[in-house]
Amino acid sequence: MAEFRVLVVEDEWLVAEEHRYVLEEAGFGIVGPVPSVKLAIKLIETEAISAAVLDIGLNGETSAPLVPHLQHRKIPFVFVSGYTPSDVPEMLRAYPFLAKPVVATALVSALNKMLGQDEQEFG
Template sequence: MRVLLVEDNFIIALDLAGLVREAGAEPVGPVASVRDAIAALGDASIEAVILDINLGEENALALVDDLRQRSIPFAFATGYSPDDVLPPECADVPVLAKPYSAVEVRALLDVLRRHREAGGDRTAP
């Protein structure tokens, strides 16, 4: 599975890329802005996305509608409480809490794989 990483902190992005690779997926990127993420999504081989919510002065929530229209499963990565930063319409989106472990990244990728196999349906078991 090819996973686009949208993360503006280069050290965190490198760590996440390594954990994604160790979990058997192929990291794409990282990209650090909404504009670069949209450009990367033009590659039809992107199968899932992990989004840092805050990208400098930007907010990755701007990508949600685009990802849903493309039926690309995605998850947020954040150090904040999801209740504090996610709007109600994102309550169904998986969240990877920072700091995260290899086990948590592997579990998240399993969820994204299941969502992908179900056609991007977030309610898939």
């Protein structure tokens, strides 16, 4: 599965490192992690990315501006956020969402599903 590269956009260092660990253990390659929209756009434009894991709230901004960039390149994504479903901005509610703290198996499963992969044993 290492051919799949996942962009991680997360402003909390410890959470970003946890996502990195979980995804690497599941066999994904990691792009980032990065803590801002600006840095994420740069990676989306310059790196080969198979899927993305996005925090919604990023140091006073939201990751909403990333959606059109990802959609233009046909990169599937999932939001992983501490927001409750009712706190998710309305324009983002139609997209896949996992609540923090996210269970490792749920994150891996969501990515496998987006990438059309059979479920992989994790852990």
